[in-house]
Amino acid sequence: MPRIAIKICGLSTPDAVGAAVRAGASHVGFVSFPKSPRHVEPDQMRALAAVVPAHVERVGVVVDADDELLAGLTATGALTALQLHGKESPQRAAAIRDRFGLPVWKAIAVKTRADIDAANAYAGAVDRLLFDAKTPDGAALPGGMGLRFDWTLLRGLALPAPWGLSGGLSADNVGEAIRITDAPLIDISSGVESAPGIKSVDKIMAFCKAVSSC
Numbered sequence: 001m002p003r004i005a006i007k008i009c010g011l012s013t014p015d016a017v018g019a020a021v022r023a024g025a026s027h028v029g030f031v032s033f034p035k036s037p038r039h040v041e042p043d044q045m046r047a048l049a050a051v052v053p054a055h056v057e058r059v060g061v062v063v064d065a066d067d068e069l070l071a072g073l074t075a076t077g078a079l080t081a082l083q084l085h086g087k088e089s090p091q092r093a094a095a096i097r098d099r100f101g102l103p104v105w106k107a108i109a110v111k112t113r114a115d116i117d118a119a120n121a122y123a124g125a126v127d128r129l130l131f132d133a134k135t136p137d138g139a140a141l142p143g144g145m146g147l148r149f150d151w152t153l154l155r156g157l158a159l160p161a162p163w164g165l166s167g168g169l170s171a172d173n174v175g176e177a178i179r180i181t182d183a184p185l186i187d188i189s190s191g192v193e194s195a196p197g198i199k200s201v202d203k204i205m206a207f208c209k210a211v212s213s214c
């Protein structure tokens, strides 16, 4: 069985990046969204990326970002992929991929089976779909809230692109999530924190151990 890829997201210190790499993460994520407690500025992103070994992918998380912001982030050279976590259309996602020359992930906000079906519209436009829980109207953030959705909605589906699972994962529930969905990539942020935006080395280690034992 192939190894399950792990993305540890919302990293904002070199210590947290180092812990994710040591624990076996295949991807690290940096958030560029000022409302998030995990927001990092482009210079900080560049410095964090400098301590990531070449075999680990560096994903920049943005929410309905305009071209000016994307140009600033990609110019840092810090990123190997962009994760679109807002309401970007398939056309906008494809345009971002063309213009900035990086693989694009699209977060799909899920509550019902119809939300998963809607992801088909992104076939060919993005490089990975990331199924995350839909946050309530008026929520402070569109992700990173520790919310999960009904994982059985993904069971046995043929999906139109490489994909991953996120939303409300932790060391305690990730085994069940993988058993139900057979996800090839697992993404986590708040479930490896001691407080919003503060990563816990112990939780990162425990999470990666739980995934690798699946």
Ligand SMILES: O=C(O)c1ccccc1N[C@@H]1O[C@H](COP(=O)(O)O)[C@@H](O)[C@H]1O
Pocket (backbone or CB within 6 Å): 009, 010, 029, 031, 033, 036, 037, 038, 061, 062, 063, 085, 130, 132, 141, 142, 143, 144, 145, 146, 147, 166, 167, 168, 169, 187, 188, 189, 190, 191
């Ligand atoms: O983490 C954030 O602050 C964030 C802000 C804006 C958009 C997405 C964000 N995080 C992403 O949310 C999911 C799930 O996070 P969690 O594990 O439930 O806390 C994950 O993909 C993060 O990349």
